[in-house]
Amino acid sequence: MPSSKSPKDFFRPLAVGAPTPPTEIPARPSRAIHFFDPSNEKMAAKIPQMVGSVDVLLGNLEDAVKADNKEAAREGLVTIASETDGLGGPDAKTQLWTRVNSLDSPWALDDLTRLVPAIGHKLDVIMVPKVQGAEDIHYVDRLLAQLEAKAGLDRPILVHAILETARGVANVEEICGASPRMQGLSLGPADLAADRRMKTTRVGGGHPGYLVRQDPVAEQPDAHRAIFQQDLWHYTIARMVDACATHGIYPYYGPFGDIADVVACEDQFRNAFLLGCVGTWSLHPKQIAIANKVFSPSVEDITHARRVVAAMGDGTGAVMLDGKMEDDASLKQCLVMVELAEQLAAIDPELKKQYDAISIDSEAN
Numbered sequence: 001m002p003s004s005k006s007p008k009d010f011f012r013p014l015a016v017g018a019p020t021p022p023t024e025i026p027a028r029p030s031r032a033i034h035f036f037d038p039s040n041e042k043m044a045a046k047i048p049q050m051v052g053s054v055d056v057l058l059g060n061l062e063d064a065v066k067a068d069n070k071e072a073a074r075e076g077l078v079t080i081a082s083e084t085d086g087l088g089g090p091d092a093k094t095q096l097w098t099r100v101n102s103l104d105s106p107w108a109l110d111d112l113t114r115l116v117p118a119i120g121h122k123l124d125v126i127m128v129p130k131v132q133g134a135e136d137i138h139y140v141d142r143l144l145a146q147l148e149a150k151a152g153l154d155r156p157i158l159v160h161a162i163l164e165t166a167r168g169v170a171n172v173e174e175i176c177g178a179s180p181r182m183q184g185l186s187l188g189p190a191d192l193a194a195d196r197r198m199k200t201t202r203v204g205g206g207h208p209g210y211l212v213r214q215d216p217v218a219e220q221p222d223a224h225r226a227i228f229q230q231d232l233w234h235y236t237i238a239r240m241v242d243a244c245a246t247h248g249i250y251p252y253y254g255p256f257g258d259i260a261d262v263v264a265c266e267d268q269f270r271n272a273f274l275l276g277c278v279g280t281w282s283l284h285p286k287q288i289a290i291a292n293k294v295f296s297p298s299v300e301d302i303t304h305a306r307r308v309v310a311a312m313g314d315g316t317g318a319v320m321l322d323g324k325m326e327d328d329a330s331l332k333q334c335l336v337m338v339e340l341a342e343q344l345a346a347i348d349p350e351l352k353k354q355y356d357a358i359s360i361d362s363e364a365n
């Protein structure tokens with residue numbers, strides 16, 4: 001929270017007649033944020049049939065949309081949002097997000113002033129790219145309040161920042177706390193790599209040159225030395241997770257550009273899930289199933305978590321389960337998993353069936 005504002009001011013609307021800012025950001029399932037270009041007719045035609053099978057559909061207006069198609073993408077998104085049932089709004093199974101153009105581009109202002117009056121009642125989250133600091137969020141926050149008031153909206157649109165500049169990473173905590181509208185952060189590995197002058201040419205994922213090599217074996221100079229590829233994004237994701245958790249908002253991985261490499265994609269997503277991310281981006285329809293699988297706790301994990309919950313009784317003290325010590329802190333980890341499973345089961349009948357079929361032996365040993 002900026003020090004110049006009192007806590008009470010922080011939750012006052014920034015324009016007369018704008019909806020009250022949220023005090024909590026709802027934990028809506030958002031395992032896959034599926035990107036589509038609304039100006040691409042083939043992609044746009046697929047969107048209605050994807051509603052219900054993906055947690056978030058995001059109409060992308062920024063990078064990957066050709067400059068000549070910016071207006072067509074914006075108008076295409078208005079059409080899709082207006083004509084597609086079950087997409088966007090507080091009760092929809094599939095949320096509707098958009099990624100607007102960067103704030104210094106010729107299109108960002110028109111993106112916001114066109115979309116909020118036209119489809120603001122359906123838009124759940126606006127993703128803002130290349131956020132550098134709290135000042136970018138303050139600008140969007142005030143403008144959205146003015147537009148919401150003018151449009152008579154009764155629900156604030158949430159804001160999501162992409163972390164894709166070195167300055168953005170340096171300011172990650174203040175970005176997360178810049179507005180009560182802040183919903184979350186995504187990693188932007190491609191722009192971030194360029195901005196940092198990293199010597200990579202990929203969109204997310206690892207790099208074979210970024211490694212640690214096993215020490216040489218004594219007196220065997222020719223012996224094989226194993227190499228261990230390291231994760232280029234570990235530092236940034238860990239910072240995002242801490243900043244988001246501090247502010248009660250949600251961290252996401254971002255794009256994995258090697259669409260053909262579904263194995264490495266799954267690995268990268270799983271690392272993010274284990275570190276605390278709640279979801280990721282999907283650039284191609286085949287990445288949706290990978291994201292849904294990785295960001296849903298496994299039946300094995302939920303079975304174990306429920307056993308710990310049962311064994312821990314009132315939640316205090318220490319017990320032994322399968323030879324391992326469980327106590328208040330391991331219980332808290334298990335409750336994170338169990339709560340996530342309940343949220344996902346509420347919207348995913350197949351997962352619900354799997355989680356409901358779990359039967360537990362609650363005996364501690």
Ligand SMILES: CC(=O)SCCNC(=O)CCNC(=O)[C@H](O)C(C)(C)COP(=O)(O)OP(=O)(O)OC[C@H]1O[C@@H](n2cnc3c(N)ncnc32)[C@H](O)[C@@H]1OP(=O)(O)O
Nearest residue numbers: 035036037042043046060063064190203255259283284285
């Ligand atoms: C660094 C960043 O900013 S990342 C975020 C910005 N980038 C994006 O949003 C990229 C989004 N995705 C895409 O543009 C495309 O998926 C590409 C360019 C990666 C691949 O596209 P294609 O070569 O057409 O893939 P492919 O041939 O496998 O597509 C199969 C079908 O799925 C459709 N399709 C591909 N991607 C998508 C999508 N994201 N959403 C919906 N449908 C899609 C194609 O139109 C094609 O339809 P068809 O069967 O009717 O012909």
Ligand SMILES: CC(=O)C(=O)O
Nearest residue numbers: 164188189190191254
């Ligand atoms: C996600 C994104 O925009 C980037 O990697 O640059």
Ligand SMILES: [Mg+2]
Nearest residue numbers: 063164188191
């Ligand atoms: Mg980018």
